[in-house]
Amino acid sequence: xxxxLDSTGDTNNISFxxxxxxxxxxxxxxxxxxxxxxxxxxxxxxxxxxxxIYQGNPKTPEFAFSTxxxxxxxxxxxxxDQDLLQxxxxxxxxxxxxxxxTWAFGGDPIVETVAIRVQHYLAKAGDTLTxxxxxxxxxxxxxxxxxxxxxxxxxxxxxxxxxxxWGGATLAYDEQFARIVRxxx
Numbered sequence: 001x002x003x004x005l006d007s008t009g010d011t012n013n014i015s016f017x018x019x020x021x022x023x024x025x026x027x028x029x030x031x032x033x034x035x036x037x038x039x040x041x042x043x044x045x046x047x048x049x050x051x052x053i054y055q056g057n058p059k060t061p062e063f064a065f066s067t068x069x070x071x072x073x074x075x076x077x078x079x080x081d082q083d084l085l086q087x088x089x090x091x092x093x094x095x096x097x098x099x100x101x102t103w104a105f106g107g108d109p110i111v112e113t114v115a116i117r118v119q120h121y122l123a124k125a126g127d128t129l130t131x132x133x134x135x136x137x138x139x140x141x142x143x144x145x146x147x148x149x150x151x152x153x154x155x156x157x158x159x160x161x162x163x164x165x166w167g168g169a170t171l172a173y174d175e176q177f178a179r180i181v182r183x184x185x
């Protein structure tokens with residue numbers, strides 16, 4: 001048996017591969033897929049800034065509390081979609097007819113909010129991970145790069161506090177950013 005091999009490890013908990021992202025207006029379950037995502041992956045980042053109270057001589061940590069919490073989700077899309085462009089900037093207007101699609105931007109200070117769902121299928125276990133971000137705002141630069149490779153569209157969103165879930169149910173005070181559910185097969 002090899003050295004340093006955990007005897008309690010479970011290969012059903014090993015996760016690999018991409019995810020599917022859904023986005024829509026905040027307040028409702030998002031159902032519109034963002035389409036194909038580049039190889040740069042979908043990333044969900046969580047932060048919690050801490051304040052530490054030190055006591056004694058020498059000073060040692062006695063108590064800690066969170067002073068700021070945050071959550072961010074980002075991905076690189078590879079499909080042109082004007083609705084997503086509007087979401088990724090948090091502003092603008094789209095217009096469509098059978099022969100023309102138009103997106104216009106500039107001058108509106110109010111940032112639109114969105115709901116985001118990230119789903120990932122765990123291939124070995126057959127389980128599905130779902131991360132629901134109740135309410136978020138676009139947070140990042142959007143660049144339209146026309147290169148020889150597939151065109152990539154950066155998307156980054158920061159979670160906002162939401163008092164209710166998409167069904168209108170009140171969320172507990174310590175569950176107001178998101179939830180992650182593992183649906184067992």
